[in-house]
Amino acid sequence: MLGEEALAKKRQFAEERAARLRDPRVRCLGIDKAALDEQVKERKRMEELERERDAFFDQQRLMMDKHAQVLQRDVNKIRTEREKEVQNFRDTYQRAEMRREFDLNDKTRVRAALPARVHDSDPRCGASSIQRFEGEDLDLIERKRAQQAQQREWARQQVEEKLVKKWSESDNQRTYEDRAEEMAFRTFQIEQAIADQRKQAAKTAAEFNLAVAEQKRKEKQRERFDNTQRNLEEVENMMNSDLLTESIGGRELRSDFKGMTPEQRQQIAATQAAQREAARQRRLQEAEDAKQQEMQEAMQTRMAMTLDRQRDRERREALVRLGEERKRQAQEAAERKAAMDKVYANQVGEEYFVFGKCL
Secondary structure (H helix, E strand, O other): OHHHHHHHHHHHHHHHHHHHHHOHHHHHHOOOHHHHHHHHHHHHHHHHHHHHHHHHHHHHHHHHHHHHHHHHHHHHHHHHHHHHHHHHHHHHHOOHHHOOOHHHHOOOHHHHOOOOOOOOOOOOOOOOOOOOOOOOOOOHHHHHHHHHHHHHHHHHHHHHHHHHHHHHHHHHHHHHHHHHHHHHHHHHHHHHHHHHHHHHHHHHHHHHHHHHHHHHHHHHHHHHHHHHHHHHHHHHHHHHOOOOOOOOOOOOOHHHOOOOOHHHHHHHHHHHHHHHHHHHHHHHHHHHHHHHHHHHHHHHHHHHHHHHHHHHHHHHHHHHHHHHHHHHHHHHHHHHHHHHHHHOOOOOOHHHHHHHOOO
């Protein structure tokens, strides 16, 4: 059954579609776009008019609301002033004590009236008044009140004295802490100065070592240069010597060499003597340089030892000063505490206990 119904629906849909396709107005003409565009413009124009109308009504509503608020403020002000005038009139001309029946309705009439007995010599207290008896003390309440007030005053004074003592101790503690902090800062400054001196000494030693190393390097370089020069001179002498190279141009041939002349021997001896003197001078210069180096190292060592002794002496002096300052502060704190304890002793005497017996 379901399959037949589905086939029937499909068949009906195909027939309707074919009918629409066969209709030329539906198949060829299509939709009128100009009419639809006109409808859209008309709708937009109506929406714009609606928005303008809503904005106008909103503006009118706000204006009316502001006007109503102004009117309400005026009404509230007039009502407040009227109530103030009524209340002032009541306070001035309609007080309770101004009424005729106030004496009948006065709640404080009994409290305001005089008591039956004011003191022992009250003339109203006759023999038959039964208001005065032997051994009666009318000032008991006032005396107790005065004693309680005096005790409160003493307690207040004790509290103030304790507070003053506490504040004084706090002030002394703060002063001690400030001085301790100052001494610590001074110690830090001294140590910083000593450290700076050590750095400066190390820097000076490093610069001196660098200068010495540079001098040694230059001396070695000069020595190498001298050795190279001497070697070159030796090579040159060997190449140009009459013993090795002989030429026809004013020189004797090797095969014809019969020995050196006295002049040549003297020249060689003078050259050797000059070389020995130069070597001796060079050794003397090296010994002098080594001596200067040792003297500079010894001087640097003495300077370092002197700086170390000076720093140790300054550190010991600073520690001694710090100890003396702390002893002085401790002594001052002890003296202040003793003075405060002496001033604020607040001891209870015998008169306090004698006074308490009357309670």
